[in-house]
Amino acid sequence: MATESWLTKFPEMERASLVAIRKGLDGAYRDFSRSWGESIEAVFDPLLMFLVWLEKLLITSPWWLVLAAIVVLVYAASRSWKLSLGVVVAFLLIGYFGMWENTMRTMSIITVCTLLSIALGVPIGIVMARSDRARSIITPILDIMQTMPAFVYLIPVVMLLGIGKVPGVIAVVIYAIPPVIRLTNLGIRLVDKEVLEAAAAYGATPWQRLAGVQLPLAMPTIMAGINQTIMMALSMVVIASMIGVKGLGQPVLKSITNQYFTMGLFNGLAIVALAITFDRVSQAYARRTQRHLKGREDA
Amino acid sequence: MPTGTSMVEKGEPDIAPELWSNSLKEAVEKGVAEKRLRVAGKSLSDGGEEGFWVPQYMVDKDPSLATIDGVRAKAKMFKHPEDPDKSGFYTCPAGWNCQISAGNLFKALKLADDGFELVDPGSGAGLSGAIAKAFAREEPWFGYYWAPTAVLGKYKMVKVDFGSGADKAEYMNCTSKADCENPKVTMYPPSLVETVTTESFAARAPKAYAYLTKRAFKNAQMNELLAWMEDNQADGNIVMEHFLKNYSSTWTPWVSADVAAKVEKALAGL
Numbered sequence: 234m235a236t237e238s239w240l241t242k243f244p245e246m247e248r249a250s251l252v253a254i255r256k257g258l259d260g261a262y263r264d265f266s267r268s269w270g271e272s273i274e275a276v277f278d279p280l281l282m283f284l285v286w287l288e289k290l291l292i293t294s295p296w297w298l299v300l301a302a303i304v305v306l307v308y309a310a311s312r313s314w315k316l317s318l319g320v321v322v323a324f325l326l327i328g329y330f331g332m333w334e335n336t337m338r339t340m341s342i343i344t345v346c347t348l349l350s351i352a353l354g355v356p357i358g359i360v361m362a363r364s365d366r367a368r369s370i371i372t373p374i375l376d377i378m379q380t381m382p383a384f385v386y387l388i389p390v391v392m393l394l395g396i397g398k399v400p401g402v403i404a405v406v407i408y409a410i411p412p413v414i415r416l417t418n419l420g421i422r423l424v425d426k427e428v429l430e431a432a433a434a435y436g437a438t439p440w441q442r443l444a445g446v447q448l449p450l451a452m453p454t455i456m457a458g459i460n461q462t463i464m465m466a467l468s469m470v471v472i473a474s475m476i477g478v479k480g481l482g483q484p485v486l487k488s489i490t491n492q493y494f495t496m497g498l499f500n501g502l503a504i505v506a507l508a509i510t511f512d513r514v515s516q517a518y519a520r521r522t523q524r525h526l527k528g529r530e531d532a
Numbered sequence: 533m534p535t536g537t538s539m540v541e542k543g544e545p546d547i548a549p550e551l552w553s554n555s556l557k558e559a560v561e562k563g564v565a566e567k568r569l570r571v572a573g574k575s576l577s578d579g580g581e582e583g584f585w586v587p588q589y590m591v592d593k594d595p596s597l598a599t600i601d602g603v604r605a606k607a608k609m610f611k612h613p614e615d616p617d618k619s620g621f622y623t624c625p626a627g628w629n630c631q632i633s634a635g636n637l638f639k640a641l642k643l644a645d646d647g648f649e650l651v652d653p654g655s656g657a658g659l660s661g662a663i664a665k666a667f668a669r670e671e672p673w674f675g676y677y678w679a680p681t682a683v684l685g686k687y688k689m690v691k692v693d694f695g696s697g698a699d700k701a702e703y704m705n706c707t708s709k710a711d712c713e714n715p716k717v718t719m720y721p722p723s724l725v726e727t728v729t730t731e732s733f734a735a736r737a738p739k740a741y742a743y744l745t746k747r748a749f750k751n752a753q754m755n756e757l758l759a760w761m762e763d764n765q766a767d768g769n770i771v772m773e774h775f776l777k778n779y780s781s782t783w784t785p786w787v788s789a790d791v792a793a794k795v796e797k798a799l800a801g802l
Contacts, residue, residue: 248770251765252764252765252766255765256765259765263668266665266668266669267668267669270665270668270669271669281614285614285615384657387657387661388657388661391657391658391661391662391664391665392661392664392665392668393665394665395613395661395662395665396613396651396653396654396658396661396662397613397614398614474626474654474655475654475655475657475658476653476654476655476657476658476661477613477651477652477653477654477658477662478654479652482654483626483652483654484626486625486626486627486654486655487626487627488627489627490626490627490628491627492537
């Protein structure tokens, strides 16, 4: 070690200082978890109750009832026979290959995650669009949320909240929310300034401008954001299963550990089927609402 | 399992320094018979220790929890993370071989009758995270774990005694198999943990292979080293230096005298 100089080896921090920093941070987090853990867990309890209830509902209801409900929702949102038929076929195949219960579990938790992401993400995107300051603060946070490896923030979350659905929801939402925030921000900013001026000239209040002009015109971009959010939420299914979330992720994990290629493939395809269903339905619904606003005659 | 498969099929990596062979018994035996693998010896001389554990702080307050009957009687203490009416037993993550044995023993001990439900932590990290959380809050915890590990070195736990002793035949024939019809209660016998190398490595590096046949750690020592690593946030290189400097009575018999002298000289230079 005495023969190394900064010319050949990067001058690193003294190992003792690095160890002290690491131990200090770990110790501080442990103390934080000890004093605040129970109260934070209590905050998430209602969410946990809801998740458990929804999952039980989907699993204990007869499968044909759940399938009928899904198809009704799909048709109501999209008014497309082809899509509804496709969904029926996909879910029948999923059930036939023995993946029904897992798919129900994944569907319940991902639905909650997607709805949470949209409910939280669109308002944050709107805030970002109205203020450059907000954008400069929020953008790096979004960068971290998208690239920080999930296990890095999962470890402290598991220490605080234990394994199970709530850390799973937190992990999925953190990973999946940035697209909808970014694209909401982008969509609103891209609205033609002259259209906004025209609306102001007609005496529209800021809220009316937002709800009546900006949001509808930004809708295609926002829908692209929601699509990406859905896709990313479903892609986190396997990582969520690594902290104990039941569903389609677990058989995929099993197949990695035991090298069962086909089991992984089938469960992966079920996840893909879920993603495409969610996405086509939300896209079709959005297109229908936009057509109405744009006043087209052909429905 | 991926390591074992890769060594047999592709001849790499050369060495698997800590292979828990029970989970791969047939594959390893086949590899040795086909002259693709060679078993150098035991890397953990006591064998791996598996079992169902409860934290030390719980046993300090209530010594009956060291037996399975005590745990059963106090089942209500071990809350299930998601279901308030049930008690949670943290089993092995999905896909691991120990999931089979832990599940079979759960059935044999009839823990479901006492209100216990299997909680699948999803991954090794999830399981250790759950243990860390329980210890941070001094909460009750009951589940499967194995030694020697950093987790058991750092978080002191007590193995729950089923009162049945370890029945090796029952374990090999039934408990560790997925299709076991009527699992019986048995403690875990020591797990075989071996150093396995490819045949080509053994042939081209006989001296290194000879070292591997002699190298073996005792569990108490390994737990100590792992706990030291944990406390000092050390990685492999650092604990290697620590081990070579402080445990010379352990490693000197593994190598010839001139090699030992060379190592001592290099250590002095550090």
